[in-house]
Amino acid sequence: xxxxxxxxxxxxxxxxxxxxxxxxxxxxxxxxxxxxxxxxxxxxxxxxxxxxxxxxxxxxxxxxxxxxxxxxxxxxxxxxxxxxxxxxxxxxxxxxxxxxxxxxxxxxxxxxxxxxxxxxxxxxxxxxxxxxxxxxxxxxxxxxxxxxxxxxxxxxxxxxxxxxxxxxxxxxxxxxxxxxxxxxxxxxxxxxxxxxxxxxxxxxxxxxxxxxxxxxxxxxxxxxxxxxxxxxxxxxxxxxxxxxxxxxxxxxxxxxxxxxxxxxxxxxxxxxxxxxxxxxxxxxxxxxxxxxxxxxxxxxxxxxxxxxxxxxxxxxxxxxxxxxxxxxxxxxxxxxxxxxxxxxxxxxxxxxxxxxxxxxxxxxxxxxxxxxxxxxxxxxxxxxxxxxxxxxxxxxxxxxxxxxxxxxxxxxxxxxxxxxxxxxxxxxxxxxxxxxxxxxxxxxx
Ligand code: B12
Numbered sequence: 001x002x003x004x005x006x007x008x009x010x011x012x013x014x015x016x017x018x019x020x021x022x023x024x025x026x027x028x029x030x031x032x033x034x035x036x037x038x039x040x041x042x043x044x045x046x047x048x049x050x051x052x053x054x055x056x057x058x059x060x061x062x063x064x065x066x067x068x069x070x071x072x073x074x075x076x077x078x079x080x081x082x083x084x085x086x087x088x089x090x091x092x093x094x095x096x097x098x099x100x101x102x103x104x105x106x107x108x109x110x111x112x113x114x115x116x117x118x119x120x121x122x123x124x125x126x127x128x129x130x131x132x133x134x135x136x137x138x139x140x141x142x143x144x145x146x147x148x149x150x151x152x153x154x155x156x157x158x159x160x161x162x163x164x165x166x167x168x169x170x171x172x173x174x175x176x177x178x179x180x181x182x183x184x185x186x187x188x189x190x191x192x193x194x195x196x197x198x199x200x201x202x203x204x205x206x207x208x209x210x211x212x213x214x215x216x217x218x219x220x221x222x223x224x225x226x227x228x229x230x231x232x233x234x235x236x237x238x239x240x241x242x243x244x245x246x247x248x249x250x251x252x253x254x255x256x257x258x259x260x261x262x263x264x265x266x267x268x269x270x271x272x273x274x275x276x277x278x279x280x281x282x283x284x285x286x287x288x289x290x291x292x293x294x295x296x297x298x299x300x301x302x303x304x305x306x307x308x309x310x311x312x313x314x315x316x317x318x319x320x321x322x323x324x325x326x327x328x329x330x331x332x333x334x335x336x337x338x339x340x341x342x343x344x345x346x347x348x349x350x351x352x353x354x355x356x357x358x359x360x361x362x363x364x365x366x367x368x369x370x371x372x373x374x375x376x377x378x379x380x381x382x383x384x385x386x387x388x389x390x391x392x393x394x395x396x397x398x399x400x401x402x403x404x405x406x407x408x409x410x411x412x413x414x415x416x417x418x419x420x421x422x423x424x425x426x427x428x429x430x431x432x433x434x435x436x437x438x439x440x441x442x443x444x445x
Contacts, residue, residue, distance in 0.1 A: 025260035067210030295320035366407035
């Protein structure tokens with residue numbers, strides 16, 4: 001099957017450049033999935049994580065009981081388009097000297113794979129690739145991931161990558177390896193079958209404080225503000241027994257206790273998917289904690305699901321208040337309001353700690369009257385759970401993008417940095433007193 005000796009590939013999770021960043025169960029699941037695929041096909045894979053909170057050279061590794069924690073942070077000048085923003089800009093992640101040393105000790109690569117996440121973090125990607133090119137000027141750098149998929153031309157022009165490969169790459173990565181490393185091999189699994197994928201290579205990390213789980217790719221919904229259907233056009237769902245086996249694997253082999261679901265719609269078709277999965281997790285009787293930072297839809301929550309979540313060990317719950325069609329976005333719609341109140345009641349009755357249930361409220365949507373958010377905050381509180389403000393990020397290729405561009409005081413289409421939600425880019429102005437009032441109202445007891 002192989003035509004040349006195994007190539008050496010370095011996979012890199014790049015730095016973040018932003019006004020704020022925190023590890024809310026955020027790992028480069030896609031990159032580590034590809035690393036696992038390559039490894040099982042005879043490729044020598046090294047992993048360099050610019051966001052490693054547990055880097056051996058870090059003074060104070062950021063431990064926390066549930067896996068979350070702060071990234072190391074270094075103030076840097078803001079990129080020119082953001083120079084006038086009155087907030088401190090930073091590089092999040094390891095010291096550049098540690099990165100250089102890690103790249104050197106990995107050894108010369110035949111190919112470098114860099115992932116990307118937020119479109120407005122591209123300057124962090126560019127700084128990472130520049131560091132690679134300083135050490136290994138001849139090594140080809142291939143960029144993929146979410147930014148690369150949403151804005152491939154921009155990514156090619158602005159990051160220094162030799163090639164940008166958009167979209168899910170379980171199938172396409174093999175051609176790239178052949179092109180750049182002369183290593184020809186065919187996938188020995190079906191890239192259209194999520195059950196056939198190897199487990200992501202979290203074992204390449206210096207620590208495994210938690211494991212992200214993705215029991216399905218893609219989303220059955222088409223919310224106007226979300227790019228999931230562009231990023232993962234093909235919906236694939238794994239069998240509940242396989243998801244349960246993966247959880248047991250990380251716990252039994254590596255002692256992992258915290259798991260974060262990345263699914264866009266974990267509760268879709270719950271009878272066939274989430275319910276059997278939760279039953280299996282509960283039956284394991286292991287002391288595990290599950291977190292849903294990517295939000296659960298409230299509509300499918302029943303008393304059975306709420307009970308099973310408690311039995312399985314769901315510790316941090318985030319609820320999304322948006323509807324599937326993205327039409328009714330504020331908490332003023334009758335049906336949605338009742339659904340929400342009911343879901344909150346069921347979860348509280350089942351025994352989920354009220355402090356650990358948060359409801360995301362989208363703030364800063366095009367045309368949104370921010371004072372309406374105050375009423376939504378009060379409604380959520382009345383239900384006995386926590387409002388969590390989620391600042392709207394305009395995303396290219398979503399249905400809401402055109403409206404976002406029209407509403408914005410910035411030229412969003414010309415400069416992805418302006419889509420940073422810290423700027424509240426779709427509001428006519430950054431109304432600091434009002435935003436502070438909302439924050440206070442949301443956090444007040
Ligand atoms: C899980 C998730 C999170 C997690 C953390 C994820 C992480 N890794 O850090 C949490 C819940 C914390 C999170 C938070 C946020 N998120 Co989020 N998140 C996601 C989600 C649902 C899944 C990402 C994922 O892991 N996918 C699964 C893997 C397997 O796919 P993948 O990473 O794309 O990888 C594949 C390909 O891209 C490719 N690939 C990847 N790397 C590479 C490298 C190479 C070289 C190649 C060739 C290929 C390749 O192959 C992989 C395998 O097929 C996406 C939506 C989605 N469905 O993708 C949104 C998404 C990325 N998030 C988004 C947003 C806006 C946010 C928030 C800002 C939300 C908010 N407004 O408050 C926050 C803030 C994050 C922050 N500042 O830290 C947006 C991004 C918008 C943008 N402008 O880029 C998305 C697209 C959702 C959306 N609304 O459309 N998020």
